[in-house]
Amino acid sequence: RIEKSKTRKILSSDDEALLLLSHTNNSLKPLNSQKYSTMAEISTLCLRTLVFFSWAVSICSCLQDSGSDSSNGSFFTVSSFRYPKSEVRPYDTRYIRVDLPPWFSSLNVVIESDVGITAESIPKISRSLLPVICFRDGSPPLPDASTNAQKGLELGRFFNGSFEGAEDIEIAEQCYPMQKNISLRLTNEQISPGAWYVGLFNGIGATRTQGKMIVRSSAFSFSANISVEGCKAATMWGPFCNQTIYPLSCSRFDNQTGSVISCSDSFPSSCLNGAETKTYALDVDGIAEQLVIMASNVKVDSNESYLMCYARFGAMASETLHDYAADIHKVPLVIKKPKAGRWYIFVSLSGRENRLVQGTHSNSKVCFSVNVKVLGCPVGKAGPNCGQQIYMLQAVMRRGSLTPFESYYLPVNDASPSGSSTAFPLEPIISNFSSIPELDTSTWTYFLMNIPQGGAGGHIHFRLTSDYTIQYEVYLRFGGLPTLEDRDYYYVNRTSASRSMFFSLYNSSQEKIDFYILYAREGTWSLGLRQLNNSTAPAASRGPPTLVSLSLERCPRRCSSYGQCRYAFDASGLTSYSFCSCDRTHGGFDCSIEIVSDQEHIVQSIALIASNAAALLPAYWALRQREYPEWVLFTSSGISSALYHACDVGTWCVLSYNVLQFMDFWLSFMAVIGTFVYLSTADEAVKRTIHTVVAILTALLALTKATRASNIIIVLAIGSLGLLIGFLVEFVTKYRSYCGSAGFSLNMLDRPRAVKEWFSNLIKTLNKRFRWDFVAAGLVAFTMAAISFKVETSSSYWIWHSIWHFTIYTSSFFFLCSKIAIVNNENQAHNGADNYELTRQDSVPRN
Template sequence: MAENSILFCFSSCYYTILSRLFVFFSLLVCCSHSANQLGPYNTFAVSSFSYPTTNVRPFDLRYIRVDLPAWFSSVSITVQSDVDLDSKSISKVPKSTLPLICIRDGSPPLPDVLNSSLIELGSFSNGSFQKIQNPQDVRCYPLERNITVTLTNEQISPGVWYLGLFNGIGPTRSQSKMIIRNPSYSFSANISVEGCATSTMWGQYCNQTIDTFSCFQAYPTEIVSGANLQTIQNVLSCKIFGSYCHGEGEPKVYALEVLGIAEQLKIVATNVSFTASPATNSTGNASIANLFYFARHGAMPSMTLYDYSGDISRAPLIIRTPKVGRWFVTILPTNISKEVGGIQNTNMQVCYSITWQVLNCPVGKAGLNCSSEKYMLQVNCSRNIFLDLFILVTLIVGFLSGHFLFSFTSQDSFLQTVIRRDSTPFESYYMPLSGKVSPDSANFPLEPLSSNSSYSNETDNSWTYFLLNIPRGAAGGNIHIRMTSDTKINYEIYARYGGLPSVDSWDYYYANRTRSSDGSMFFMSYNSTEEKIDFYILYVKEGTWTFGLRSSNTTINPSNDQTVMSVSVERCPKKCSSHGSCKVALDASGLVSYSFCSCDRTHGGFDCSIEIVSHQGTHFYFGHIWQSIALIGSNAAAILPAYWALRQKAFAEWVIFTCSGISSGLYHACDVGTWCALSFGVLQFMDFWLSFMAVVSTFVYLTTVDEVSKRVIHTVVAILTALMAITKATRSSNIILVMAIGGLGLLIGWLVEFSTSLRSLSFSRGFCFNVPTRWENIGVQLSNLVKTLLRRFRWGFVLAGFSALAMAAISWKLESSESYWIWHSLWHVTIYTSSFLFLCSKEDIINNENQTTPDGNYGLTRQDSFSRAEP
């Protein structure tokens, strides 16, 4: 068994190595090809994507993934749409129908959780773009006809960015609807990425020099804690040999890569001295200068945009638990002056040396004194075959299509959990592999894993860390954390992306029911109590997440109470609250999957937890009872055409109108959440199909063709309308198609009747040669046909029918999500009333004089057939 495990692990690692080699050589090919196309500012085109014109229906969305490599200089985004909104009309459009474009770092923006205050009513432009760095940050702007934005590496950091285009947001976006009347829009996009030819150049045009450091692994240092426990720390030291000198207001930029989870980053300025510029060539005592620093993670800092700032000549810059990635530090000397011979000299320069130190703990340890336990949430050998295939296909397809910007991922990203929840990609439970807990269950106890607080002699500040890697392409998933205990839980949970969390540095946290990140858009807590913690982090960012468990009242002799924890990644939070189904879709490039809930008729929200149609409350302006009465009771208008058809012994039409009214009532009863006799799909099909049949049957009834011809027409119409009802039944164009089919049926009926009338003409040889007589007979027949048509209808009912039909069309046009139940109820009444009026418009022609000829011909035909049947 052990040998099999070893072989399996070896094959997994071998596959991972092959995948990375594939990425590496593809990256070399990409870079060597692009390097020959350098621009005028030492830049080259990394990639250029063109997304074709795409239609976004009401309450629909589209995601576009943009990969920015570490050496990128700028990204240009051009979006063209047919949205016709100006600054005046935008403020009048409700958020539920407003077209939006949103941008988020690392994962897709989630429209249903967006706060209205985050929607900027101004234009999406270079100047309006704000700093987006935290995982919960997102910015949204109204979509315009033409948007062109160029973002530089001084504004945003490398990595993965997502653009989201939404056609309305809010809880009703995910609610299933019968018919949507909101407008659609189309868009096309072009995204191009420029990169710097060398890693030591930065800025939009790659014309700013960045100084790099020579790093070396320092010898391990022993730190003695308060409990006399010796722990060993590894120190990575980086420095620039020699000194740098620059004058007043001359910035100098430095960069350093933090490659893994670290405990501390320390930057020290040493050997600070002053000298005059070569022009003056003088020395002397200078006044105390200020060496201001501005530090920023992932992008160039400025005096207005930075993460840390201070005077490095007075105190070193210490960043506890720094984030993984590239850090930039700008040094700016100020207040430099010197007097030479009593004359103020403004050409003085300050010289100094810079040293970086990155402090790391040994494997399995974390914290400033390396006394806390740290675990990787993974399974070392149990791999997910579906995930392997997905990664391999992503690499191959991305390489062939050019949509994939290659970037290296830590090996932990490829060796993820694999207690599988189901066949959905990237949905799994995660376990710590420490040998202290059993790997057979999705839940694991915390007590055997918790750090011993006696090491640090701080009984109220014991930390235990768990690291979790979200693989590439899984940014549309949700991290689910559950913790249960028989007694009050004595843990606080802090989550942070790319670094160790602390009480002062976190992205999300849960301490108790009153202290948590519930105000954050992408943090959702469900029914948490003192004995249970249950929350989701929505649409998590790809990469390493660290969860820090802080014990609030740890004692040296803990009680026998056990706290159980589970960590999982789920595609849809809370399984859509049992009020919908989880759907998986791909972004515009087809390389990244994301999930969303498709809710039922009465619920909405990103997790289907919001009750849109309440049996006790109100929905929009009126309650559920009024909606049910209007939408269901208005189908009683079907009694009018059904009664008239039954009176005229038109049994086929009677069955169609009766069944249409009943199926429409049952469908709307299910639609408003009152009662579902059958499944919603079956009821929807029956309602639309019989409604289409009722419209066409009204036209066919107005003809006087025989029953054989009517059966043929009804059969053809039944097939066509069934196809329309089963494929996109709710589209508005179906109304035009049904009216066209009905009009065609009426025309065919009249043509059949006209051809029958022409049979009464004599087609003898003499008639054929007598052309004037033939045309005279045809003219008489046509005149008689027109007179017959005029006498066949009661034109007052025809005009009234068209008036009712016009009212039905107006009701259909005015339908919206808010007023749907009002106008659709009027649609029921007016459309059935128009059918009743059209049925009443047909005259009774049984005693008509023209009708005797066909009967006589029919009798003669029978006699002739009988006579020919005799021997």
Template sequence: MAENSILGSFYLNLLLILVFTYLRTQCSSYEVESGGSYNSFTVSSFSYSKTQLKPFEWRYIRVDLPPWFSSMSVALESDVELNPDSIKDVPTSRLPMICLREGSPPLPDAYNSSLTGLVFNPLSNGSFGDIQGFQNAELCYPMQKNVSLKLTNEQISPGIWYWGLFNGIGPTRTQSKMINRGPAYSFRGNVSVEGCKSPLLYGQYCNQTVDPLSCVYTYNLTENRMDPTLYRQTAENVVSCINSNLNFCHGIREPKIYYLDVLGISEQLTIMASNVRFIESGSSNGAAENGTGIILMCYARHGTLPLANLHDVSANISEAPLVIRSPKVGRWYIGIHLVSMSTKIGGLNDLNGNVCYSLDLQVLQCPEEKAGLNCKWEKYLLQTVLRKNPSVPFESYYIPISSRVSSNLANFPLEPLLSNSSYEGTRNVTWTYFLLDIPDGAAGGNLHIRLNSDAKINYEIYSRYGGLPSFDSWDYFYANTKSSSNGSNFFKLYDSDDKMVSFYILYVRGGTWGFGLRQLNVNDSASKIQTTMSISLERCPRRCSSHGTCQSVLDASGLTLYSYCSCDRDHGGVDCSVEIVSHQGKMLKKNRVGHVWQSISLIASNAAAVLPAYWCLRQKAFAEWVLFMSSGISSGLYHACDVGTWCPLSFRVLQFMDFWLSFMAVVSTFVYLADISEASRRTIHTVVAIITALMAETGPTRSTNIALVIAIGALGLLIAWLIEFCTKFRSLSFSMELHLNIHDRWQAVKTWLRNLIKMLLKRFRWGFVLAGFTVLAMAAISWTLESSENYWVWHSLWHVSIYTSSFLFLCSKAITLDGETQQPLDGNYALTRQDSFSRPGIER
């Protein structure tokens, strides 16, 4: 027994050791895969509480990714229920979407062509295989019930990224709506950013080493071994960053990654490898001489790690240098890959050793006011001038810092700033460059560029983010009225002809922008032409085309102020230039009902208020008569203002008056059905007026208001009946000599209930009550079926049905007659006469 016990204990301990070893191995493996607890840390984490998006509402979420970030994790939960098989059949105006854009907020409905970025496949990590350069475009996906993403620094670059959540897009997204009903959805989630603890670590798990490449700026180009003839004519004016004889060695199967920071506007970045050789393991001599038979590929990518299948530029630097024209400002990552070797040495799979080489770098920069490969073109830095306009804050314009122009106005003359066309080989084409900086917090603004001339404009305009544009490298351009970036995302062209050019870059990305003016067919007569140029940062494009107001709000993170146009009832689009409702009798898309008929229907349907007002006036219920007349008039004025016919007061005041008086009219109908004193009636009206005023001020268009108003009216009627019964039953012959006999008490209660039922049957005309509830149900159905598209139909029926139901309920109240005099029973008179009979010492 003792021996079995010892063996059992031994096997149990052995089993525990094996389990512990297995778990430790798994934890260590997970730690390596997840970056470990030593290489990465949480840079930021934001939690967003539950937020509801009604139809055509949207939210932006800004995420800042530092240069050392490793991954961005997004986890969102929503109550969206979309069938993947029928998503394509859902109109975009009702489709919940999530979009991603680099540098500035996404704007998926700037153009119809923007919908080409809409991907109907489910959203996953693999959806973002290559999203570089998305400052000019965006990716949009249908919103899902659960979104869980982890984007690494191999997929996206450091900087500022924006997530946009939309509940429907299209021109009507910015159109003002009297109601905003339809399918809504809510979301909540968390966005966190992980970073590497060392700037020399990179990769998803911070397990890749990146070596920095330093660069020393000098004016001496005599040691330029890459191209001794380059810049020979202007060597004394060119600033060069040269770093030669950087010797590196690494395994033949291990690509080496470097990074280089380009700190300013540069003309060219050149990378060249020399003295390429292979050193076999265990040997001190190179097996290959001067790179013979070795193909050393160099992949360069701006902002993030280059891959063999994902990079900006590439070249075999063992044979020719890699030349990057006008490299963007910022960090460039350079990957060196050994692709193949000479068959004399052997295949890569058969060898063990290192590839060694000397890496030569050259960054060429022109002096501060010059640009171009020969540094002959003029370059100007634009100074920011803030506009002092309290109604539209955070607007500015840009003027050149130059002694050639002295004007501080937003429109500066262009001809004194143009490049000289007398250089050899540049007679027909010249370039003039302008540089400006957009603050990161102003990414929700719009950059406006204008040219005005007294003759035909002979310039082409090219723009580029992070560097100088060229004929082959640009983000947006305008050549003439037939050739431009018009129709692409975030480029909006206006009022352009031979003598004027005007376009916007929508939601311009924060950072350095370069603009190049390409002048064609330069001749002596060009100096006689007067051309002015203006570049300004505006909150809303084209001041919302005079069809709306510019609204500025913060994104969900509170870090970026973005602006949008809130258009009137007739227009929509990002700039309110899209006519949704035509006064000539047409509406957008399928609905062809005339705008005039809509206006007549919404305004004239309030004439139904005459029915209850007339009845109240006939019954001398003057307070109710004033309420119904005021309600009908204010509703008509409100709808007249809403459709753009006439606004005697501000829209907000008319909206408040319409809803408040409508609420009061409904409640007063209920209170009118009870016979109570004027003092009690005034008290109830005062309390109800306060409650309904708060409802009309805080949320007049809430769909729950109709239920609340009916509940308040029913409560008011119940209180009025209680007051009435307590007042009248106080004088009834209710036996005060009830004995303790239960049978007698039960008989008295049955008699009281029978009299109460008889009184209720005589109090109302039940045919009118039934008709009133039927019409009230029609009003409720009309209210429920209202949407932005059919609002004018159902709301007009709502006007007619709600006033008609009030009229029927008022008619349902029977006139109570005194049994002796056959006169209408006046409660106050009866109470007074009753009190006089009960006073002692007074003879009848």
């Protein structure tokens, strides 16, 4: 106010008027200020209420999201595939490959099928007809590689639900009967990362690959949903991604004598109380000699404390699932020749047995630091003191090979042979014996070979030949160097070798070792040749060298020269696998099992070919009756069937197999329907029309799934329809004038008598048309043919199909004999009477 009064003195009169108005407005403000203040308080209160409500909603949403995250275990879907409904035909196979990344947590498989077998029906079903599902880690399963492989075929717990838990770890190498619904969940505690295969087989055994003349068993269809879940955080793993994985900090030191990788815990000291555990992860790159796990700076508060260490390759370790274990408080855990890849180290305060003694609520405490060392040799060296040789083999693709991944392996050094030889000498590159005999009584020479991705459907073929007694033992291992205790496959002599279903030994002797590793998994394989120190094998300069041949082949022994090697792809298209398609007398995965002997094959061939001679019976009758179309039809049908079966049994093929098969089925269909048409009394124009239509229909049947069982019903239906059409045409032609005459227009009282008389005349006509004893004989023969057709199986096909030939042609012969040629005689009688009337009329003299 003082400043305003001072200002008023220097203002003009106009300004004074404006200032007076301003004072007037200021005097009115106290009257409205209270009203404005109340409104502002109400607005502020509403705003605070809205903010609080929004904050509460956001908190609830965050809590809900947090609960959702904790419920799903912090995992995400790595991949998800749905395989649509597919059909597995009899004796066929389907493979499904699933790739599991290193960070996966679980694999979920849901398979639905139309298989309706039960536990009670399993013993009643032949193995060759039983739908089977198999699982295998690394490469496709092969349940019928040997008789021992089929002994593990049992129901398991598929009928009780899904596989969960550590007790079901053996599922990766088992087979089970197929079921309608299969739900399967496998965690990273049960299976390792990498490729995992599901195999579906519609029948197993030696006859699965045998060539079939005809297949009568049924197919089944299936659909599958497969999803892989992984952990979101790199430091969290386990089935539910709730186990912390502690990293190890590593440093590498190399010199001329070897390499050492030292790893230690990122935390200088870790402490465990009671039932607490700790898990570490370590990646071993390449070939290593030793993996040493030890504990340092150990501090215990009880003399009864045990610091147990469990190590496992490729999967989470635990007290129940582990590869190696030791009390690192007392002695380091030493793993010889560790596999290349990820190792998991699980440390607990005490072992399971010790905790049972001490109680689960032990108050013991241990502080420690984990130290890990990976010991390796220089490049090209291995073994104790790095004094043994190791060679990397290079794959050489075979020339002119039409199948993928076929190759042989040679060393990548100056000792590799030149030219086109697929073998290399062993003596120039063999390891020397140690200068300290007490250190080892044998020497090892190692070879490394790599199977490329997608080549797991091939087979490793190893062959060692010499002119003298072989003094070597062979050991193979995937992912690491083999030892006497730790190997996947081995061969010492003819009486001591692997008993695995995937190890196949052929014609080995003292001078030769020959075996296959079936469906070898993709990756690096190590082959070790062990030579005893007391061996007296001659040196290379004293005789021919020992030759080593190592190759990747698609079919073992080229299907033993009794079949053809074929290949296909799994459902994902990522892996090609090979299989043998054997001839009619052999089976097995390599066609080496003789199912039908030579004498049995001769008998079966004669029966199938000679039984077609029964076609001479209807052909002879048709020729005698001067029914030339039927004569040509039955003759050509018998000849084509004989030629087809001569080709089918492997005797002689005058034309291609497909042409002969078409001619056999087509003419057989025509012969059956032609018999029905012959029995009808329609005129020739109608018969020609029916034959033309039938020829088209039967040709379509012969071209599209000629061997299906429903074709016989279709052929009988077509034949019966042709016979019915022939009778209807005759009926309409013969009684058309009578139906329109006055005699047929009777009153209601006479019509029942007329119908009765018509049926009586129809029966008399049928009795005059057919010889019913031949009809009965034809029906009996046809029934026998239908029974033999129904009971045909792949194993008994030759005998029942031979009976089918004889009975079906015999039934046609009886049916042809049953027809009485009376229609023509009646027509001739009528024509004679008409001529007589005309003659009599003409004899009357004309005026």
